Amino acid sequence: MTLYDAIIGKVREIEKKTRMEARVTNISVSAVLTAELTIVSTILLVILMVRKLDVYIMVLFLLVGFMLFSMTPIVVILHREQTDSFHKMIFYVILTFGVLITLLYWGNINV
Amino acid sequence: MKSLIALMVILPILCGLLLNLLHKKDKTIKILALTVAIILPIIPLIASYGAYYFGGYPPIAENPTIAKYLPAYITGSYLVKFHPAITYIFTSAQRIFIFILGIIAFFAIFTSLNEVKKPSGVYSFLMFMATAAVTAILLTDDMFNLYVFFEIATISQAGIILSSNIKGSYKMALRYLFLGGVAAPMLLLGVALLLGVIGNVNISDMVFAMRNGLIGQGNPIFLTAAGLIIFGWLYGSGLPPFHTIKSGLYSKALPHAASLIQAFSVFTLAALGIIILRLFYYIPVVRWAIIIFSIAGMALGISMAIMQTDFKRLIGFLAVGELGYIGIGLGLGTTMSITVGLFQAVNEVLVTACLFLGFGTILYQTGISEIDKLGGLLRYRPGVAGLMILAGFIMAGIPPFNVFQSKLMLIESAISAGFPELAIIMILLSIVTFMTFMKAYYSIYLKPEPRGLEVKAERIPSSTIFSMIILLVICTILGILPQLATSQFGSIIHGLL
Numbered sequence: 001m002t003l004y005d006a007i008i009g010k011v012r013e014i015e016k017k018t019r020m021e022a023r024v025t026n027i028s029v030s031a032v033l034t035a036e037l038t039i040v041s042t043i044l045l046v047i048l049m050v051r052k053l054d055v056y057i058m059v060l061f062l063l064v065g066f067m068l069f070s071m072t073p074i075v076v077i078l079h080r081e082q083t084d085s086f087h088k089m090i091f092y093v094i095l096t097f098g099v100l101i102t103l104l105y106w107g108n109i110n111v
Numbered sequence: 112m113k114s115l116i117a118l119m120v121i122l123p124i125l126c127g128l129l130l131n132l133l134h135k136k137d138k139t140i141k142i143l144a145l146t147v148a149i150i151l152p153i154i155p156l157i158a159s160y161g162a163y164y165f166g167g168y169p170p171i172a173e174n175p176t177i178a179k180y181l182p183a184y185i186t187g188s189y190l191v192k193f194h195p196a197i198t199y200i201f202t203s204a205q206r207i208f209i210f211i212l213g214i215i216a217f218f219a220i221f222t223s224l225n226e227v228k229k230p231s232g233v234y235s236f237l238m239f240m241a242t243a244a245v246t247a248i249l250l251t252d253d254m255f256n257l258y259v260f261f262e263i264a265t266i267s268q269a270g271i272i273l274s275s276n277i278k279g280s281y282k283m284a285l286r287y288l289f290l291g292g293v294a295a296p297m298l299l300l301g302v303a304l305l306l307g308v309i310g311n312v313n314i315s316d317m318v319f320a321m322r323n324g325l326i327g328q329g330n331p332i333f334l335t336a337a338g339l340i341i342f343g344w345l346y347g348s349g350l351p352p353f354h355t356i357k358s359g360l361y362s363k364a365l366p367h368a369a370s371l372i373q374a375f376s377v378f379t380l381a382a383l384g385i386i387i388l389r390l391f392y393y394i395p396v397v398r399w400a401i402i403i404f405s406i407a408g409m410a411l412g413i414s415m416a417i418m419q420t421d422f423k424r425l426i427g428f429l430a431v432g433e434l435g436y437i438g439i440g441l442g443l444g445t446t447m448s449i450t451v452g453l454f455q456a457v458n459e460v461l462v463t464a465c466l467f468l469g470f471g472t473i474l475y476q477t478g479i480s481e482i483d484k485l486g487g488l489l490r491y492r493p494g495v496a497g498l499m500i501l502a503g504f505i506m507a508g509i510p511p512f513n514v515f516q517s518k519l520m521l522i523e524s525a526i527s528a529g530f531p532e533l534a535i536i537m538i539l540l541s542i543v544t545f546m547t548f549m550k551a552y553y554s555i556y557l558k559p560e561p562r563g564l565e566v567k568a569e570r571i572p573s574s575t576i577f578s579m580i581i582l583l584v585i586c587t588i589l590g591i592l593p594q595l596a597t598s599q600f601g602s603i604i605h606g607l608l
Contacts, residue, residue, distance in 0.1 A: 027550060028418075035414035038543050042410040042536055046403070049532040053399050078411065079418055082355045086286050092352035093293055096345070101338040104396055105331065 010076045035075040043068065115158035116201045117165070119209055120247045122147060122154070123216075127239035130232040141224050144235045148220040151242070152213030155206045160602075162252075168196040189323070194313040199250040202602035204453065208249050208381065211457055212374055214585075215464050216242045218578040219371035222468065225574035226367070226475075234274045238371060241267035245375045248382045254302045254312040257386070261298065261347060264375055265291045271368045272360055280363040287356050291346060294353070298343025304336035305390075318389050337391045341400055344387060348380030349431050350408040350438065358412070358427030362480075366471020367575075369423075370464035373430045377463075380434055381456040384441040388449070389607055398442050402533070405438025409540050417547040422470050423480045425551055429544060430463045433506065439533060440521055446604055448524035453600045455517040458589065462505045462514060465582040469499040472571045473555060477564065482551060487560025495571060496556045498579045503552060505586050507545035513589035513596075520593075 008029060043065050051058045068074050081088055126147040133140050162169075171178050171191040178186050185191065220238055224230050244264035251257045265288070272284040306312050308330060309320045320326055326333060344350075349357030357376060361369045384401065391397040412432025419425040437459065440452015472495050479485055489496045508518040518541055525533040589596055 027554070028420075031417045031550060034543060034546060035417050038414045038417075038539065039410055041539055042406065045532040045536050046406055049530060052529070053396075075414055075418070079415065082411070082415055084283070084286070084355070084359050086289065089286065089290060089352070089356055090293070093290060096352045097293075097297070097342055100342055100400065101335060104334050104338040104341075104394075104400065 116163040123243035164196040222367040294346030301339030361427035362423040370467040401442035405435040409435030451520040486558035503548035
């Protein structure tokens with residue numbers, strides 16, 4: 001299955017689950033494809049850039065990147081996760097907080 | 112004229128309190144609100160540069176009358192340079208920021224008073240309070256004072272959303288407050304930890320203590336404080352993980368209020384970002400954290416924007432995405448990048464305000480915000496459609512406008528600093544921003560008009576069009592003469608690096 005078919009399939013699946021009434025149009029599919037390519041390119045470039053900070057962090061980013069790429073299309077999952085649900089918001093807030101404090105503490109010792 | 116520094120904060124607070132008391136006195140509310148809104152951008156233009164000490168207590172080193180009565184172990188120590196009073200610093204950078212904030216506040220208040228028949232004193236009160244709070248955040252050199260105004264700004268913004276009477280606005284405002292209930296105490300905890308380590312909450316004194324070896328930069332408490340303050344910064348500015356709630360907040364505000372709230376976010380990002388750099392510049396991982404969160408904000412904001420079917424949410428996500436450019440400028444940490452980051456802050460405030468007002472005209476005409484249900488609006492108001500496409504071009508970074516200048520300079524700074532990857536990311540995301548805007552513009556203005564679309568009001572308030580034109584004129588002037596803004600930021604950066 002091509003990436004295009006995979007994305008259309010996933011969009012339809014999500015719409016069924018969320019009972020969205022909107023049709024899958026050319027505009028919506030090209031929007032999803034653009035967003036997907038943007039996210040993938042940004043992740044790759046960030047992995048490349050992070051090597052200047054630390055090789056271990058680059059490996060960590062690489063692993064996270066591979067994990068995300070294995071779940072292609074990423075942007076559909078991101079769209080589902082970035083809703084107005086308070087539970088999801090608070091989950092990511094606490095997750096970010098933990099990662100930030102850990103990285104800052106670790107980063108000053110190792111970088 | 113230094114007392115004018117304090118007046119920049121006190122005047123909008125006083126006006127807000129008075130408006131709150133003038134319930135149902137419509138004409139008085141209008142006159143008072145408009146008069147103060149006109150004065151707000153004028154005060155920074157006539158105020159003198161310098162420091163304002165609340166209570167009139169300068170550092171002992173600047174007050175020989177007190178110093179001569181003090182024992183030598185005090186006058187001979189670092190204590191003489193410490194600031195005993197809450198201090199506000201006013202430089203050329205603050206001048207341009209507060210001037211632009213005043214302009215946006217004026218347009219927001221002017222438009223709101225023109226769009227409604229019965230002005231609400233409470234609503235205007237909230238707009239003035241939030242403006243005063245963000246002005247104080249820009250001026251203050253005191254961490255605790257900053258925290259207090261940070262909270263006032265948060266509550267006032269939630270209040271503005273609550274007063275908007277848009278479906279779902281209550282839920283969104285409460286979510287914003289709840290998340291603030293997590294993030295703001297973390298910022299306060301960071302301030303408390305710094306107070307514990309340094310013994311002072313004045314930012315200049317903290318920087319002095321660190322640069323003179325009074326505190327070790329590898330101190331774990333100091334590092335935790337850095338993390339906590341960065342976390343508060345993410346909340347105040349709307350960078351991930353707070354980008355969803357911030358874009359939701361914009362979408363539930365009335366267009367003029369959204370244009371003002373986004374200005375609060377941008378200026379909070381710039382002001383707190385500068386403070387973080389002043390305090391933690393010598394910890395490289397802090398600058399990396401700023402860059403990573405900024406990229407995340409850009410990539411998530413812009414990629415979510417292109418997938419939106421509601422134009423209010425679309426512009427909300429775009430506004431959040433564009434914040435990342437400012438963060439990158441600050442995170443790169445070079446003289447040029449910080450200057451351009453701050454220039455981008457000014458530009459983004461202006462163009463996003465214009466876009467919010469422009470999208471507001473569509474809502475005013477049709478009452479619909481779902482892009483799929485709109486189309487063919489070009490024939491009703493081609494002039495407004497023209498202004499909108501100009502604003503979209505500016506946001507995407509098309510020459511010769513101001514955002515083109517700042518984005519180009521940011522790309523140059525990234526390459527000069529040895530980060531070509533960042534330059535590619537910024538170019539890529541600018542293209543996607545352009546595509547997102549054109550997708551929305553085509554669907555709203557150019558696509559054939561859908562059956563059953565009812566254009567309720569063909570006439571758009573002239574105050575909105577006037578505000579959009581002035582904002583676009585400022586964008587064009589700053590595009591042709593970027594040095595009008597960039598030359599103003601030297602004072603901040605000189606003391607930073």
